[in-house]
Amino acid sequence: MGFDYDVAVVGAGVAGCCCARELARYDLATVVLEAGLDIACGATRANSGIVHAGYDPTPGTLKARYNVEGARLMPEWAHELGFSYVRNGAYVVAFSEDDACTIGELADRARANGVAGVSVITGAEARAAEPSLSDEVVAALDVPMSAICDPYGVAFAAAENAAENGVAFRFGARVATVEKRGEEGKADVGFRVTCEDGSVFTVRTVVNAAGVFADELNNQVSAHTLRIVPRRGEYCLYDTNRASAFKRTIFQPPTDAGKGVLVSPTVHGNLFCGPTSVPQQDKSAPDTTEEGLAYVIEQAKRTWPEASGRDVITNFAGLRASGESGDFVIGQPDDAPGFFNIACLESPGLTSAPAIAVDIAGQVAARLGAQKRADFNPHRAALKPFAQMSDEERAESVRRDPAMGRLVCRCRNVTEGELVSALHGPLPPLTLDALKWRTGATMGRCHGGFCTPEILKIASRELDIEPTAFVKSRAGSYLIASARPDYRALVSEGEPVAGAGVGATAHADAAVTAPYDVVVVGGGAAGMAAATRARVAGAERVVLIDREAHLGGIMKQCIHNGFGLSRFGQELTGPQFVWKEQRALDLRGAKVRAGMSVLRIDAAAHPGEPHTVVCVDDTGLHLVRTWAVVLATGSRERGAGAIGMAGSRPSGVFTAGEAQNLMNLQGCLPGTRAVVLGSGDIGLIMARRMTLAGMQVEGVYELMPTPSGLKRNIVQCLQDFDIPLHLSRTVVRLEGERRLEAVWIAHVDPATHRPIPDTAVRVPCDTLVLSVGLLPENEVAKSAGVELDRLTGGPVVDDRFETNVPGVFSCGNALHIHDLADYAAAEGDEAGSAAAQYVVAAKAATRASAAKAGVGAAPAGSVPETAAAAGAASLGAEAKPDSDRGVPIVAGEGIRYTVPQFVSFAEPSERSLSIAFRVSRAIERPRFSVEVVDEEGNATEVSARSGVVAVPAEMRHLRVDRTDLGNCATLRVSVKEGK
Amino acid sequence: MAERTSEADLRIGASAADAVKTRRAGDRPAAGAAAGSDGAPAVGIAAASGETKQLTCITCPKGCSITVAVEDGAIASVEGAGCRRGEKYARAEATNPQRTVTASLCVPGCLEPLSVRTAEPVPKARMADVVRAISQLTPQLPIEMDQVVCPDIAGTGVAVVATKRLPA
Numbered sequence A: 001m002g003f004d005y006d007v008a009v010v011g012a013g014v015a016g017c018c019c020a021r022e023l024a025r026y027d028l029a030t031v032v033l034e035a036g037l038d039i040a041c042g043a044t045r046a047n048s049g050i051v052h053a054g055y056d057p058t059p060g061t062l063k064a065r066y067n068v069e070g071a072r073l074m075p076e077w078a079h080e081l082g083f084s085y086v087r088n089g090a091y092v093v094a095f096s097e098d099d100a101c102t103i104g105e106l107a108d109r110a111r112a113n114g115v116a117g118v119s120v121i122t123g124a125e126a127r128a129a130e131p132s133l134s135d136e137v138v139a140a141l142d143v144p145m146s147a148i149c150d151p152y153g154v155a156f157a158a159a160e161n162a163a164e165n166g167v168a169f170r171f172g173a174r175v176a177t178v179e180k181r182g183e184e185g186k187a188d189v190g191f192r193v194t195c196e197d198g199s200v201f202t203v204r205t206v207v208n209a210a211g212v213f214a215d216e217l218n219n220q221v222s223a224h225t226l227r228i229v230p231r232r233g234e235y236c237l238y239d240t241n242r243a244s245a246f247k248r249t250i251f252q253p254p255t256d257a258g259k260g261v262l263v264s265p266t267v268h269g270n271l272f273c274g275p276t277s278v279p280q281q282d283k284s285a286p287d288t289t290e291e292g293l294a295y296v297i298e299q300a301k302r303t304w305p306e307a308s309g310r311d312v313i314t315n316f317a318g319l320r321a322s323g324e325s326g327d328f329v330i331g332q333p334d335d336a337p338g339f340f341n342i343a344c345l346e347s348p349g350l351t352s353a354p355a356i357a358v359d360i361a362g363q364v365a366a367r368l369g370a371q372k373r374a375d376f377n378p379h380r381a382a383l384k385p386f387a388q389m390s391d392e393e394r395a396e397s398v399r400r401d402p403a404m405g406r407l408v409c410r411c412r413n414v415t416e417g418e419l420v421s422a423l424h425g426p427l428p429p430l431t432l433d434a435l436k437w438r439t440g441a442t443m444g445r446c447h448g449g450f451c452t453p454e455i456l457k458i459a460s461r462e463l464d465i466e467p468t469a470f471v472k473s474r475a476g477s478y479l480i481a482s483a484r485p486d487y488r489a490l491v492s493e494g495e496p497v498a499g500a501g502v503g504a505t506a507h508a509d510a511a512v513t514a515p516y517d518v519v520v521v522g523g524g525a526a527g528m529a530a531a532t533r534a535r536v537a538g539a540e541r542v543v544l545i546d547r548e549a550h551l552g553g554i555m556k557q558c559i560h561n562g563f564g565l566s567r568f569g570q571e572l573t574g575p576q577f578v579w580k581e582q583r584a585l586d587l588r589g590a591k592v593r594a595g596m597s598v599l600r601i602d603a604a605a606h607p608g609e610p611h612t613v614v615c616v617d618d619t620g621l622h623l624v625r626t627w628a629v630v631l632a633t634g635s636r637e638r639g640a641g642a643i644g645m646a647g648s649r650p651s652g653v654f655t656a657g658e659a660q661n662l663m664n665l666q667g668c669l670p671g672t673r674a675v676v677l678g679s680g681d682i683g684l685i686m687a688r689r690m691t692l693a694g695m696q697v698e699g700v701y702e703l704m705p706t707p708s709g710l711k712r713n714i715v716q717c718l719q720d721f722d723i724p725l726h727l728s729r730t731v732v733r734l735e736g737e738r739r740l741e742a743v744w745i746a747h748v749d750p751a752t753h754r755p756i757p758d759t760a761v762r763v764p765c766d767t768l769v770l771s772v773g774l775l776p777e778n779e780v781a782k783s784a785g786v787e788l789d790r791l792t793g794g795p796v797v798d799d800r801f802e803t804n805v806p807g808v809f810s811c812g813n814a815l816h817i818h819d820l821a822d823y824a825a826a827e828g829d830e831a832g833s834a835a836a837q838y839v840v841a842a843k844a845a846t847r848a849s850a851a852k853a854g855v856g857a858a859p860a861g862s863v864p865e866t867a868a869a870a871g872a873a874s875l876g877a878e879a880k881p882d883s884d885r886g887v888p889i890v891a892g893e894g895i896r897y898t899v900p901q902f903v904s905f906a907e908p909s910e911r912s913l914s915i916a917f918r919v920s921r922a923i924e925r926p927r928f929s930v931e932v933v934d935e936e937g938n939a940t941e942v943s944a945r946s947g948v949v950a951v952p953a954e955m956r957h958l959r960v961d962r963t964d965l966g967n968c969a970t971l972r973v974s975v976k977e978g979k
Numbered sequence B: 001m002a003e004r005t006s007e008a009d010l011r012i013g014a015s016a017a018d019a020v021k022t023r024r025a026g027d028r029p030a031a032g033a034a035a036g037s038d039g040a041p042a043v044g045i046a047a048a049s050g051e052t053k054q055l056t057c058i059t060c061p062k063g064c065s066i067t068v069a070v071e072d073g074a075i076a077s078v079e080g081a082g083c084r085r086g087e088k089y090a091r092a093e094a095t096n097p098q099r100t101v102t103a104s105l106c107v108p109g110c111l112e113p114l115s116v117r118t119a120e121p122v123p124k125a126r127m128a129d130v131v132r133a134i135s136q137l138t139p140q141l142p143i144e145m146d147q148v149v150c151p152d153i154a155g156t157g158v159a160v161v162a163t164k165r166l167p168a
């Protein structure tokens, strides 16, 4: 009868998507109209993700009814649709007697609402189960039925299942008007829905799931007006290393002001705290605010005293659609039959969504006389994420699709194969954010610093679009300003297949080959040097594994000069430096496996066994056995999340290395007008690079009162180009809904390093480049059980660069951040030869003891148990306790850290000991000193040096004569201000 | 460091001799406003002061502060250099400043741009010309490491060489 669709669902949040999925069960033509370019652009995205048990809503309300029913359905849906759902339980904690009364009332409500298993426990009991809980907690409501889920995942799984079952989705379709048409009771009764882009849909029924805009739609067709006051909620998300703080979701007692700030693990293995709850007039996407984020952490401290800004990887804000009545508004207003509200869906809206969807779909079907379809498939064929696969599943997936062996997002282990299948899924992603939310790519520790340039290539190729047309989130949120005209053609031709022809071993037969002597993980400056030196020092079988197609790591994109003076006596560019290292490597005959990613290291379980390096490339999964490992995994850049900048989330924010990659390895220009935050060397280099490439660089802003890059770079990168450097400043706020439009820059108190209120000025720009520090990358080290130093972020090593795991060595930026590539390479030399010496010595000891035992030389690959008796030089021994690692080197007065942290006494006494360190604050006329401290605490100075000035940004070295180390209990490095 | 910490704004002033100026600092609304609001003086690390020039050596990462005294257009003394290379740099910087230019350019048939450098430093005043001239070069695959892609860039007499190998 001239209808385009039977049902138009307005809004693709979790309510709309769940409803679309339930409507797909019926013989109905359904379209979902979404204003944004992805599902879940509104309240769903920035949501706590809690599947509430139902103890909170007032009995008898819609909230109570749908919450309890939704919580019951959620695990069923999770099973059918394949989204993450974890029943982790919750505590509602009480800090006072009053609070204890409140949680007693909640327990009563839980019973009234039919929630099972709820009980009140003491503070001590709560702390016994959750040791991170504050001592102030006097009692808690234990809610074992509480669960967590991924709100985006719920909406996406429902939407994809709906799409698979024939529901149409229109993105970028913001509904402007809904008009009734026809006459109730006649066949032509329905609605005319007009979108802002001019498209018109005639439909029989409308499901109003428009979130904060649901009141406006309702008020167009019904006299029962609604008024939604959006409430802003802000959150802080912590790195996965904080996830162990709590197993359960910890709620604070509800007050008149709301549910309070909660602390909870997420299904992705992070921890978050939030939200704030602030009414706001504006219905557009909310910004985070400095006050809000400070408030969240302050409040979280009540529950979790350790809460701080440390390890916060990002912050986000969402709007909740709060209605005036305090309850949900569900179903048809009596004056607008055929118009179904799912409105005012504030908490517990997510939990309730499946139950509401079932109800509303049933009501729509009843009105339209629709029948259930026999061919509805409630199951979604979700691809298991590579990161969650077993080794066997990984091997099998690579066998089926070689692209599954190419890791693109190294932090979350997302493969090219997963990105490609997401890009061609039933509901293809149209934006980078959509791809990110669906695959997890760019969501890890580096926040896309490494993988965004790679993803741009893949998206351009698979979607056959110009890279400038790929947006971050909304129309206009372009990622790069310009690209070469033939970019699309070149990416379509495809890259050479990485990793091919390197003699990779298939998963099945890996175990039969003899172990390597040394495996070096990471082919940057330090790793290449380590592999070369391992061969020089006598290791026979050495392999260097690197994830990229070409060796060199970050040096490949450092096309500027300034490298190699100390190493090669010649001033080189990054690629030239790599070239020289590559030639040395080839000359020494180390094997190279490029395009291969190390997933983890299984350290030897028993003495006499090798370590196993588990890696993947496009030929399969490989178990590489080796006696020694050198970890040269480099570093990642600190990103925007770590700095806790408030504001919106526009495109145009890059780490310096990401911008460098886009320019120097892909020939793209990130923007036209840039601000650089941080005066690290990469930031200074990029300020010059962008200027020379025709971009306008407004200035470099540094938080600290002193610049952190080398003086030469301040001269040749800033001064030469008249780029101002502003010290004691920082970016406090980003502006721009789509692409970055401006940053707000505040003065910083040099004493506290905190922004001074009311000093912020607006600096217009479309690009913000961050050069705010590097963090050692040690996920692989952690998998091997390597102990890390909290101050360096790298492993704790002895003077042979060996970690606490025997046979596992570390060097370069993975060990501690270096100022110069030359020094990282020099450390690689040391670690590589130490690893080789370790293997050579252990093999000799094994042969000697085997000969003594009369069994002859041990065959390669089977070092007998007797090797363990060979003492210090045994292979694959257990992790060493500190007491076995030699004399500790401690950071004394004015020193932030030292590397190494132990002296092993395994080195010959004629080799002097070199200690690298950084000062903890700027100091004038420093006098550095190394003292030997004996058992009684008597200190004797054994090395000293004076300087003009020392700053934390500059790494220092001191040498100590090993013959001075007799009678030494600890070695102490300190610095004092000189006269 | 004490004096420095009090300066919120360390304006790296370029000496009058610096020819590669794309804009004047005063043209920047942000920088201008910031400098004006706190009244911080512009500090020139390498500002010419009378007969002596304070320079920061850029030859190696140490970054020595070097003082060059110039009398009647000739160099009278060089102090502060940590090595001979630095002294040479300082003499050149005081009379005819030079820089090595690095850049990248797109080569048909290869997504990864070719990285290049000037084989020798070029006069600092010619940097912008050199960058522009490099962007107009059209080398073809394959390209070997150290291959000369232009024997004389922008009339400086200095060659531009590849710092990367791009196979066909």
Ligand code: SF4
Pocket: B057, B058, B059, B060, B061, B062, B063, B064, B080, B081, B082, B083, B084, B085, B086, B087
């Ligand atoms: S003078 Fe010599 S030591 Fe000092 S920065 Fe220049 S090159 Fe380095």
